[in-house]
Amino acid sequence: MNPTCPGPTLGVVGGGQLGRMLAEAASPLGVDVVVLDPTPDCPAARVAEQIEGSFDDPDGVRALAERADALTLEIELADPDVLERVSEEFAVPVNPSPDALRTIRDKLVQKRAFADAGVPVPEFVAVDDAADLAAAVERFDGCMLKARTGGYDGRGNLPVEPGDDYEAKLAAVGAGEAGAMAEELVDFERELSVVAVRGDGERRAFPVVENVHREEILRETVAPARCSDAVAERAREVALDTLETLDGRGVFAVELFEEADGTVSVNEVAPRPHNSGHWTIEGATTSQFEQHVRAALGWPLGTADLRSPTAMANVLGDVSDPRPAALAGVGDVLAAPNANLHWYGKHEARPLRKMGHLTLTEADADRDDLLARARDLRDGLTFE
Incomplete structure (x- = not known):
């Protein structure tokens, strides 16, 4: 239109x-x-x-x-x-198309589609019961167990080691009737992601970023990633190749593993804006959110260039029980040069729930230092 x-x-x-x-x-x-x-x-x-x-x-x-x-x-x-x-x-x-959603919402179907298209992915197998899981653990010498549907923010993913209670692991991951998928444990150097965008006859890819997870939940992102130029270029190529396997316009967030030898493989893809792309609001010329709006409407895409090195830190609920809570320490973030706070307006703070995020930008910044300062600002925030 x-x-x-x-x-x-x-x-x-x-x-x-x-x-x-x-x-x-x-x-x-x-x-x-x-x-x-x-x-x-x-x-x-x-x-x-x-x-x-x-x-x-x-x-x-x-x-x-x-x-x-x-x-x-x-x-x-x-x-x-x-x-x-x-x-x-x-x-x-x-947009993205229902067919793209069908592919992505089932992690096993997603992985099969990528593998069939020649996109590099970790080895994986379908898991329907404890016997299948035992075989996968033996094959991979431990594995990452993933529910095929419904998982998000680390939920639905669990590492499994030899000798674990496989029935209990399947129940804990929430496999249910849909079943699960077992994936080899990748000994990665770092976790990367690329937010790629398809418009009406055009494509864009934001710079490759590095993600830091703990307890399967994204804690921080630094842009651009602290990887070599060769790895960044390979990650961009893989992300755009992945985009070609999915239909429709919009933002697709491609999560990747970088191994010690520089090998890059696809972990998962989201057919929407993604937590690892929040840095683009302040750090890129056009945010992932504006790109998604433009793409969904069939409007021309904006440029996706880096405006400034940026670190993003998630603000997670730190309370023991779900309850209404106010965020304290906001003034320190607002007073910090080049810092920006985003509050999501959720009514209850819950343990590890994403309540907001902050970004810190600085031209020509050392990314280690930038990330450390963003963490310090985030860690100064508490819920009362």
Whole structure:
């Protein structure tokens, strides 16, 4: 559709922090956003209109399509079959495509699609029961067990070692009827990611970044990554090759492993803006969120160049029980040069729940120092 101001309305399945930041990026473009989310007064509701309903509710998706000129998503719990039917019923385009969502939301299907296309991935096998898991552990001498569907923010992933209780591991990972996937444990040097974007006949890739995880949850990202130019170029190539296996326009976040010898392989892909791309709000010429809005509408993409070295640190709930909580120490972040705080507007702090993030930018910065200072700023924040 042709860009106009005021612009069209974008419907988003999901109204969490990603939906909120999509709406914030859409507003300067004259684009209104309506979100579908089951949580009353979800984070995006502060900056967008909300329709209350589950992500896969046909009536909710229809109500969204009635209000929107185009549909997209910020969570993989959307139902691709429902999106496809509603898209045809209301003649409203959906991007990324329901087919891309079908591929990505099942991790085993995702890995098979990438392997079949020649995209480098760790070795993997399907796991339906404890006997399958035992065989995978023997084959890989330990493995990473992943639920095929429903996992996010580290949930649904567990390492498994020889001698573990395999039945208990399958139950803990939430395999359920859909089953699971076992993957070789990659001895990686660092975890990388590339936010790649497909528009209407054009592609962009943001600079390669480095991610730091603990307890399977992303804690920090530094851009650009502290890797060699050759590894960065290879990561970019793999990310764009991965993009070619998936249909539709939008942002696709490609998570990667870099091994000691420089080998790069794909861990997982998300068909939406991603936590590892939050740095782009301050650190790139066009944020991942604005790129996703542009792509979903079929508008020209912005440039994806690095504006400044950037470190991003997630602000996680540090309380023992879910409860309303206020963030203290905000003044120190606001007083720090080149620091930016993003609060997600969630009603309850929960252990390890992503409540916000901060970024620290500095031209010509030493990335080790930049990351250390971002951590210090984040660690000075507490919940009261």
